[in-house]
Amino acid sequence: MQKITREQLIEKAAALLAGGTVTAVLGWSKGEFDYDVTPAVFHTAEELNKDFVWNDFCGANFSKYLVAKAAKEEGKVLVFLKPCDTYSFNQLLTEHRFDREKVYAVGIPCEGMADIAKIKEICGEGISSIDCGEKIAVTTIYEDEPVMIDAKDVLAERCVNCKSKKHVAYDELMGEEGTVIDSARFDEVAKIEAMTPDERFAFWQNELSRCIRCNACRDACPACTCEKCVFDNPNSGVENKAPANSFEEKMFHIIRAFHVAGRCTDCGECSRVCPQNIPLHLLNRKFIKDMNEFYGEYQAGEEVGTRAPLVNYTTGDIEPGEVFDRRDTDA
């Protein structure tokens, strides 16, 4: 259950609209069921009252939408940012992808988002309603009584390993400021690192072979804001619409992860949107973990204007060959 209520957010947005501070509100719009929430732009209080939602399924990171919407809207755009979204927000500002003056950012605390797949694992298909109270009450068409689920048990992976409840950017903050969390987000990476090369290869072969190259990971990623992706450009020589074989699957994901390395804030959108449940965050976290180990702790988006590790250097950097030596001696 979220600490801030839907009504509080509507009230805030309506006041800012009425006061003329903003002309549009980027928010979550309700869907057919209680969990299929769609990002939407609201312009009036009526629209907000009708369709605006804030619940445990508002996972979408709005930062990337600002690139298009801030440029499109005439006035300022109000955006609600969860703590993890604020990192992407800063990162996009660092890269000059939108005009800060066009945005009014309201930080909202987040207690973690629920993963509908995990809920369905517990109560099966046929959900008729979900009530996000103290416990999540899920009613299905097959049972008379709702199934009561502890929100902790169905948290999305990225929220289980939440790295920070702290808002690193906002014009206004609702609720209390959180803190950076000492998360266990690299544990999974370390587990894979500890496997033998053969096991690692088999693991990733199994995961990446599911890729259908729908590009959802790329299109949802707040770090992927190239005007024209190399994988869409017919003149690049690597453009393709289907993963032709295991090489192309790997190439797409290695290059994508590499291109966002140092800029990826680990918001977890890639894994959330993947229709084939590929744990793409494990690729990004590998880069983050490596760079933290090689070049010192760095969190993309923590501050505006910082230099990412891959566009920086020191004269005493570790040699590519030593990377393995060090790990091998550690092991």
Place this chain on the structure above:
Amino acid sequence: MRKCSLDSVNSVFAEIAKAAALYIPADRTDGSAVYTKWEEGVVWSKALNTVRSPKDFFFPQMENLMEFRTSGKNIEIVDTRSEAEDFVVFGVRACDVKSFEILDRVFLTDPVDSYYATKREHGAIISMACTRPSETCFCKTFGIDPAEPAGDISCWKTETELFFQSNTEKGAALLAKLEGVTEECTEEAVDAQKEKINAVMAKLPLADVTTEGFGGGKTKDYFNDPAWDELSEACLGCGTCTFVCPTCQCYDIKDFNTGKGVIRYRCWDSCMYSEFTRMAHGNNRLTQKERFRQRFMHKLVYYPENNDGLFSCVGCGRCLAKCPISMNIVKVMKKIGGENK
């Protein structure tokens, strides 16, 4: 009608697999179901449906069409297809079976697409009546009865037994081969099962979605609807909906230079992609709104106009479940259709 007990379903699979490759829905490591080639040890999934639709078997995401060998100014065209082999797809839901009719009307109308036609000839479909539809299901909207799936053989599953009914010559021949592992039976249990399914269908949250107002000849009514702006506002332009869709059939033909020759292949394409209609001198669909509109207009207006009113959607619910931003055909139908009623 014939039946077997659920405990002995593996012997049925084994019997089918003797003569043809058999694909059944099986759970994979991430928890979702996928059509998997059956062999001893592969377990039939309890999931309602697979993430990817069975259109893959007839219209794969990628298939080689031909090869070119070039030397100097000369080109040689090599047809690289090998002899097609028979295969059986088991556990296809009523909605997905219907999708083959929709694909057939595209690929089997003159001029016939031989790549697709060959696979259709060699493939047999064993369909499966639904037992636990999901909230995302809305096949009834398109006149599909999940209790009466088509296909070469239809199956019904009860708590303990599996029932078989052949619908085509191909199905009858296949069922005849299963005589040793199935037994003759009456239809009572199946009728009871059908009633059960129908009772569930009425309770589904999307039971009231209607195609009323859509169909051929409606282009002018909907094309300039201002609601397209709002609906497409959040669309990321990814291809998820088109790639999980059992009826999306747009494709691209591309060449791959291997260094030793050129492979010409075809792969799925998505009208959601910005490159979809790009030409040397420009693009006629410049924004995501136009691409988004194309997809739904095609399914709800253009396709029925060219195909006797048949809609190019079967209500399988895959796009509802998989869209990263939860925008889908149901929301579009309710918005655009609702406004224009």
Place this chain on the structure above:
Amino acid sequence: MQVKEYKPLIVAFCCNWCSYAGADLAGNNRLNYPADVKIIRVPCSCRVNPMFVLRAFQRGADGVIICGCHPGDCHYTSGNYFTRRRMAALFSMLDYLGIEKERTRVEWVSAAEGAKFAATMNDFASTVAALGENKRLEDLRCKK
């Protein structure tokens, strides 16, 4: 029939200012290194995009080595420092995906180090040869 000895195909990206000249020197001094090392001259080692490395593997390379000026000696002042970071990250990722780490290497070779160039190539080629053909990052379409 005699079995043909397996010879790995090595792609070496060499910086124009140091390593390429180093390769030249190795040649002038008649130093032996495997003929299956295909040298691609790049203006600076940091010109090597991760895509180059992957596509070399796609097109049939069994090992990829990147040679540049010694750190501090870059013709463009700092190019090879970036190479060092990028390739450390990339190679670590390839290893993470289970691709043999011995197939990739970065080596600093100056224009005066013809002998080092030849020795490096001999060593790298024999390491890769011991691994056998590149199977984990191959594109079968290119292998027919």
Place this chain on the structure above:
Amino acid sequence: MNNRTETLIPKIGVITDVRIDTPDIKTFRVVTPDGKKAFDHRPGQCAMLSIPGVGEAMFSITSSPTNTEYMEFSIKKCGCVTEWLHQAEVGQNITIRGPYGNPFPVDDVFAGKNLLFIAGGVGLAPLRSVINYCRHYRDRYGDIDIVYGSRSKDDLLDYKEIIDEWAADTGVNVHLTIDNPQEGWDGHVGFVPNYVKELNFDTNKTAVLCGPPIMIKFTLEGLCGLGFDKTQIYTTLELRMKCGVGKCGRCNVGSKYVCKEGPVFRCDELDELPSEY
């Protein structure tokens, strides 16, 4: 399986002649390796040409169906396929498949009518096939007027053929124009739409338009201004195509596939389609 037509597998075509028409347009003569015409076609139809590894693209067949020996394609350099073709030499193999699309209704609607052809730039390419077809069966048609404009004298396609053959025919009137004055040009100067208005044609004609979209738009307005009805005017559309047989799903305008139901459309039919071309 042999009775099946393999729609996606092309035939080999050999370029037997390359004619440089303008600085950026060349005309290619194509036959099969045994020297025959690859397939029969009707005026206005298209063919898919490709170079393996470069791409496949749709081109209108420039030569008349009455030419039974070879096909010609006038191609302007504008994308990767066309650029490659422009470098090709005589003897180069390409692949060809077709014919695709609906032809102009030369044998029914056009029969007995006075015809007015209006083209701009490389837009003459698809019309040349119709014009030559109509000239071949001259007695079936009434007067023929041809309005053709281009950027400059050098950019006029088939200039020699137009002057030597078309203009020499009885009952064929050729009106040429270029966009800007040029030394050595004593003909008309001005844009095609304006020239059409100046020529003030009577409406007892069936008009066929082809050219850049902007020219089509204004010429159409001009013709309507002269009193033409949209049912008297035909044009051709072009969109990205991959299969040519109405299956790959990208060249549709509304429910019509340009590769199947087009590329020839009557202008009143276009009004029925959504404005997405």
